[in-house]
Amino acid sequence: MPSRNRSTRNVCVVTVPFSAVPLRRSRCPVVLGVLNVTPDSFSDGGRYADLEAAVAHGVRMHTEGASLVDVGGESTRPGAGRVDAATETARVLPVISALSAAGVPTSIDTTRAEVAAAALAAGASVVNDVSGGLADPGMARVVADAGCPWILMHWRGHSRTMQQLAVYDDVVAEVRDELRQRADDALAAGVAADRIILDPGLGFAKTAEHNWRLQARLDEIIGLGYPVLVGASRKSYLGRLLADAAGEPRPVDGREAATVAVTVLAAAAGAWGVRVHDVLGSVDALKVWRATEDAR
Numbered sequence: 680m681p682s683r684n685r686s687t688r689n690v691c692v693v694t695v696p697f698s699a700v701p702l703r704r705s706r707c708p709v710v711l712g713v714l715n716v717t718p719d720s721f722s723d724g725g726r727y728a729d730l731e732a733a734v735a736h737g738v739r740m741h742t743e744g745a746s747l748v749d750v751g752g753e754s755t756r757p758g759a760g761r762v763d764a765a766t767e768t769a770r771v772l773p774v775i776s777a778l779s780a781a782g783v784p785t786s787i788d789t790t791r792a793e794v795a796a797a798a799l800a801a802g803a804s805v806v807n808d809v810s811g812g813l814a815d816p817g818m819a820r821v822v823a824d825a826g827c828p829w830i831l832m833h834w835r836g837h838s839r840t841m842q843q844l845a846v847y848d849d850v851v852a853e854v855r856d857e858l859r860q861r862a863d864d865a866l867a868a869g870v871a872a873d874r875i876i877l878d879p880g881l882g883f884a885k886t887a888e889h890n891w892r893l894q895a896r897l898d899e900i901i902g903l904g905y906p907v908l909v910g911a912s913r914k915s916y917l918g919r920l921l922a923d924a925a926g927e928p929r930p931v932d933g934r935e936a937a938t939v940a941v942t943v944l945a946a947a948a949g950a951w952g953v954r955v956h957d958v959l960g961s962v963d964a965l966k967v968w969r970a971t972e973d974a975r
């Protein structure tokens with residue numbers, strides 16, 4: 680039974696058990712709320728290291744309209760080093776368990792099969808794999824066995840080295856082709872087509888110019904035929920666009936309006952979902968977008 684299903688005109692937030700949300704484009708993109716339980720993520724690092732604060736924030740994002748709270752225990756900021764699997768698991772499991780007990784649907788943001796399996800057992804509904812299945816050959820089996828949705832993000836290497844891999848002749852064509860390959864690999868490993876979600880991976884082995892091109896030509900990624908998630912929230916290319924007169928990038932907490940603008944552009948392009956830190960801002964903007972579409 681839906682826990683809350685507000686389908687009246689101009690209201691597009693559907694908050695139901697995530698397994699009941701079809702992975703096709705619905706009236707309005709879904710919103711994933713970011714919850715990093717890490718000391719060093721670029722935006723919310725350190726803020727939710729304490730279990731109580733993390734769970735309270737996850738519940739708040741769900742109340743604000745997040746269809747999923749995306750829980751991560753390893754920073755993927757450019758240059759970040761790795762943590763071991765035990766540390767990553769110890770960070771995310773209590774949060775996922777507590778949010779599940781509170782009825783909040785979660786995704787696990789990890790590249791490790793072992794962490795994904797533990798998170799799914801603790802109640803996570805979706806695997807969000809920023810490596811698109813490349814980092815851990817065991818991930819496809821975990822996802823196929825669970826039958827859960829799998830977000831496959833475009834990725835070329837771990838955080839420490841990824842910016843050296845930001846070399847493209849035509850970034851949109853290459854990201855599209857590499858994502859198609861990731862989806863084909865997932866299918867070959869036994870993952871059902873209707874469990875696959877793709878993500879262009881803004882900021883991952885991408886320069887600012889690459890991100891803008893991907894944003895401008897998102898329809899070419901959507902044209903692959905899978906639901907597409909966009910994760911632009913507070914990323915550095917937005918900070919650079921909003922730089923002050925001295926060329927200093929706008930700090931992370933001043934990038935919200937720009938993030939909301941990307942949310943609306945993604946909706947207009949046909950994205951399935953957005954992954955954001957400030958859920959309410961994007962949910963409100965999507966209501967405005969939906970109401971405008973309905974008035975056409």
Ligand code: PMM
Nearest residue numbers: 720721722755830832878880881910
């Ligand atoms: N970006 C980050 C982490 N996880 N997952 C997906 N699917 N897409 C993204 O763009 C993405 C992600 C990095 O941002 P964060 O440090 O704010 O979580």
